Amino acid sequence: MKSRETTDISGHIIMVTGAASGIGRRMAARLAEKGVIVAACDKNLAALDALKLEVGLANLHTFEIDFLSDDSIYSCVNSIESSLGDLQAVMNCVGILGKNGMKVEEIELDDFDLVYRINLRGALVLTKATIKGMADRGYGRILHIASISGKEGNPLLVAYSATKAGLIGMVKSIGKEYATSGVTVNAMAPALIQSPMTDSFSEAQLTSLKSKIPMDRLGNTDEVVDLAAWILSPACSFTTGFAFDLSGGRATY
Numbered sequence: 082m083k084s085r086e087t088t089d090i091s092g093h094i095i096m097v098t099g100a101a102s103g104i105g106r107r108m109a110a111r112l113a114e115k116g117v118i119v120a121a122c123d124k125n126l127a128a129l130d131a132l133k134l135e136v137g138l139a140n141l142h143t144f145e146i147d148f149l150s151d152d153s154i155y156s157c158v159n160s161i162e163s164s165l166g167d168l169q170a171v172m173n174c175v176g177i178l179g180k181n182g183m184k185v186e187e188i189e190l191d192d193f194d195l196v197y198r199i200n201l202r203g204a205l206v207l208t209k210a211t212i213k214g215m216a217d218r219g220y221g222r223i224l225h226i227a228s229i230s231g232k233e234g235n236p237l238l239v240a241y242s243a244t245k246a247g248l249i250g251m252v253k254s255i256g257k258e259y260a261t262s263g264v265t266v267n268a269m270a271p272a273l274i275q276s277p278m279t280d281s282f283s284e285a286q287l288t289s290l291k292s293k294i295p296m297d298r299l300g301n302t303d304e305v306v307d308l309a310a311w312i313l314s315p316a317c318s319f320t321t322g323f324a325f326d327l328s329g330g331r332a333t334y
């Protein structure tokens with residue numbers, strides 16, 4: 082039986098997307114502190130530079146990625162693997178709320194498409210760009226951040242809820258496809274986590290969404306990182322195609 086000292090991910094090469102802000106930013110910083118070789122990726126290069134300066138560790142590397150471009154996603158993965166080595170894990174924290182606060186009859190289709198391209202299509206392309214190499218090597222961890230909105234649907238957040246539901250369906254499907262390959266593909270479904278994304282909610286939206294959380298508070302980015310670091314480690318070996326809860330008691334399934 083292999084040792085269970087498998088939560089140790091120091092020395093692993095892990096790609097963190099959406100690393101310029103909020104959850105991804107905290108994830109990249111904390112993984113670097115754990116000795117992970119971090120590829121911190123985002124479209125916001127100035128914020129990535131600030132992160133690198135703040136963390137001050139040589140094992141945190143920054144890369145440009147734009148989820149609106151398939152080529153950008155593939156070339157980012159290629160740059161990481163040619164400069165740092167083969168990826169052991171990917172954590173995808175890119176996501177946008179898009180225009181919200183309106184009913185479906187008022188939604189502009191172009192706005193819906195933008196949310197779809199970033200939250201769902203980009204996640205699919207990132208998975209395509211990384212999973213084959215991992216499967217060929219017999220080990221990998223892929224984790225996407227979905228949302229409780231994708232499980233329950235939040236009113237006036239149609240595009241966001243639909244794309245996050247799509248992400249949950251996507252990991253269920255791909256998780257089964259690769260179940261015997263050594264690669265796990267999972268999602269997390271957080272409720273409100275304090276971040277620049279939640280800062281953009283109106284007071285009324287925030288109060289309404291917070292009132293659904295039995296713990297009566299927002300989660301924080303460290304709580305996401307702690308669970309994610311375990312899911313991204315070899316220790317999380319018998320779970321794939323699953324949406325991990327992080328909702329302060331809101332989710333009932």
Ligand SMILES: NC(=O)c1ccc[n+]([C@@H]2O[C@H](COP(=O)([O-])OP(=O)(O)OC[C@H]3O[C@@H](n4cnc5c(N)ncnc54)[C@H](O)[C@@H]3O)[C@@H](O)[C@H]2O)c1
Nearest residue numbers: 099101102103104124147148175176226228273274276278
């Ligand atoms: N904060 C919450 O309450 C909460 C709850 C549930 C799920 N989530 C999900 O967690 C993830 C991270 O959320 P957050 O709160 O840290 O958000 P955030 O807005 O702070 O960070 C999102 C990051 O994605 C990047 N990004 C946006 N469009 C991009 C593109 N086209 N290409 C590359 N990068 C792009 C941004 O530059 C930013 O750095 C998102 O998927 C979000 O939907 C957040």
